[in-house]
Amino acid sequence: MIILAVWASLAPAAPAARPAPQPAIHRRSEWCPEKLGDIPVDMPKQRIVVHHTAFPVTDKVKRLRGKKSWQAAIAHARQVQHLHRHIRGWQYAGYHYMIDWEGRIFEGRPLDRLGAHVENNNTGSIGVVLMGDFSKQTPTKKQLASLKGLLAWLRRFFDIPADKVHGHYRMKHTVCPGLYLDNVWDPDAPALNSVQISPPSGE
Numbered sequence: 001m002i003i004l005a006v007w008a009s010l011a012p013a014a015p016a017a018r019p020a021p022q023p024a025i026h027r028r029s030e031w032c033p034e035k036l037g038d039i040p041v042d043m044p045k046q047r048i049v050v051h052h053t054a055f056p057v058t059d060k061v062k063r064l065r066g067k068k069s070w071q072a073a074i075a076h077a078r079q080v081q082h083l084h085r086h087i088r089g090w091q092y093a094g095y096h097y098m099i100d101w102e103g104r105i106f107e108g109r110p111l112d113r114l115g116a117h118v119e120n121n122n123t124g125s126i127g128v129v130l131m132g133d134f135s136k137q138t139p140t141k142k143q144l145a146s147l148k149g150l151l152a153w154l155r156r157f158f159d160i161p162a163d164k165v166h167g168h169y170r171m172k173h174t175v176c177p178g179l180y181l182d183n184v185w186d187p188d189a190p191a192l193n194s195v196q197i198s199p200p201s202g203e
């Protein structure tokens, strides 16, 4: 027994589980003037669906710094909110999280509200959107790093398997989240090995 105990103390420790800390998330109240008015629901968290806003972000906006950059990100988030709330008639921006070009993560619809981002499959789906139009432009490195951190944390927190993280296009006939996002965030994307990724001209 003593030998076993000594051996155990000398044996290398088992590899620690990959850490997935909660990333910094800006609360909804920091960008959205409209208060939540509905009742929380116990939304199941079975999968994550990734989108793009499809609103382009210009290089000029990406170069903004400090307060101007923050204001541009908030304006983009409010553009999403306006589209979803006042044009489509939903209660709030339909996504649970929005990530800007600086990698800042904004709470969209709280996780205790059913999302409105993947037709007929909102139940069980956490919605994550990246700001930009990735059928025409590439996401920034900061944006992708934040996406990976957020996905890792959500997956670990809610015990969501890797094959339950989808681009929107896998659940509906759509180009969302765009070729230039899809092929870099999702290693299992079917187009990965057949498409050469390069920045679109003019970017």
Ligand SMILES: [Zn+2]
Binding pocket: 050, 051, 052, 117, 168, 174, 176, 177
């Ligand atoms: Zn989408």
